[in-house]
Amino acid sequence: MSLEHKLGIHASPTCVLQFGDEGGAIGWLVGEENRGMRCMFTMMNHARINVGLQGVSIAERAYQQAVAYARDRVQSADISQPGGDGVPIIRHADVRRMLMTMKANTEAVRALAYYNAAAVDRAHFGASDDERKAAQGLADLLTPVTKAFATDLGVETTSLAIQIHGGMGYVEETGVAQHYRDARIAPIYEGTNGIQAMDLVGRKLMMEGGLHWRELFQQIRDDLGDLPSKGIWAFWPLIWRMGLMPCKMPRSG
Numbered sequence: 001m002s003l004e005h006k007l008g009i010h011a012s013p014t015c016v017l018q019f020g021d022e023g024g025a026i027g028w029l030v031g032e033e034n035r036g037m038r039c040m041f042t043m044m045n046h047a048r049i050n051v052g053l054q055g056v057s058i059a060e061r062a063y064q065q066a067v068a069y070a071r072d073r074v075q076s077a078d079i080s081q082p083g084g085d086g087v088p089i090i091r092h093a094d095v096r097r098m099l100m101t102m103k104a105n106t107e108a109v110r111a112l113a114y115y116n117a118a119a120v121d122r123a124h125f126g127a128s129d130d131e132r133k134a135a136q137g138l139a140d141l142l143t144p145v146t147k148a149f150a151t152d153l154g155v156e157t158t159s160l161a162i163q164i165h166g167g168m169g170y171v172e173e174t175g176v177a178q179h180y181r182d183a184r185i186a187p188i189y190e191g192t193n194g195i196q197a198m199d200l201v202g203r204k205l206m207m208e209g210g211l212h213w214r215e216l217f218q219q220i221r222d223d224l225g226d227l228p229s230k231g232i233w234a235f236w237p238l239i240w241r242m243g244l245m246p247c248k249m250p251r252s253g
C-alpha cells in the first residue's frame, strides 16, 4: 500500500492497494450476475452531476477570490488619466474582461447543473408517466454535458483567477493556485471529458431517435421565440439572471 502524491485535492487522501501477497485475491459477487454495470451507472450518473458541481463551486470560489484581490491590488494609472496615481486593478479593462468571463461562465454552468438536477427530480416525482419519461430523457442527455462543460470551465476559470493575481498567482501564499490544482482532476475522474463527449454523441443524442435533444432545442426556441420583434430586450431576463449588466459588474470600490 502507498499514499498517492497528487497535483491537488490533498484534503482527500487516496492510496494504492494491492490485494493478496502474490497479486491474487478472491472476489465475491454482490447482487445479481451481469447487472453490475447497470447498478454502477445509477451511481455514476449522480457522481457525474456532482463532479460538474465541483467545477461550478471551485469556479465560484476562484471568482470571489479574484474580485477581492482586484479591488485590493493597486497597479498603474487609469487609462483615462495618464500619469495619474495607481488605481486598483479592477479598474483596468482587461482585468474586468477576465472577471466578467469568469462570472458569465460560472453562472452559465451553475444554471446548467441546476436545470439538469431539476430534470432528475422530475424524472422521479413528475405528475405523470409521460412527464417522468421526458424528464429522464432530458436528464440523461444533459448529464455528460454538465460533467464535461462545468469541469472544463472550472479549470479555465481557476486559471483566469491566477492570471488576475499576476505574479502573486503563481506563488502559493495567495492560495489561488490551489483552486487550479484542485480543479484539474474534475475533467479526468468519473469518466474523462473525452469519454463524456463520446457518451453524448454516441448514445445520448440518438436515444429514442433523437427525441430528447429535439425537445430541448424546441424548448430553447420557445424561450427565445419572440426575439426578432424585441431585439436585444428579449434577452433581458437572461442577461439579468446571468449578471452580465454593467450594474452587476464587480464594484471597483
Ligand SMILES: Cc1cc2nc3c(=O)[nH]c(=O)nc-3n(C[C@H](O)[C@H](O)[C@H](O)COP(=O)(O)OP(=O)(O)OC[C@H]3O[C@@H](n4cnc5c(N)ncnc54)[C@H](O)[C@@H]3O)c2cc1C
Binding pocket: 006, 014, 185, 188, 189, 190, 191, 192, 193, 194, 195
Ligand atoms: C484523485 C483520483 C481519484 C479517483 N477516484 C476514483 C474512485 O473513487 N473510484 C474509481 O473507480 N476511480 C477513481 N479514479 C480513477 C479515474 O476515474 C480514472 O483515472 C479516469 O476515469 C480515467 O481513466 P484512466 O486513468 O484509466 O485513463 P485512460 O482510460 O487511460 O485515459 C487516458 C486518456 O485517453 C483517453 N481515452 C481513453 N479511452 C478513449 C477512447 N476510447 N477514445 C478516446 N479517448 C480515450 C482519455 O480521455 C484520457 O484522455 C480516480 C482518479 C484520481 C486521479
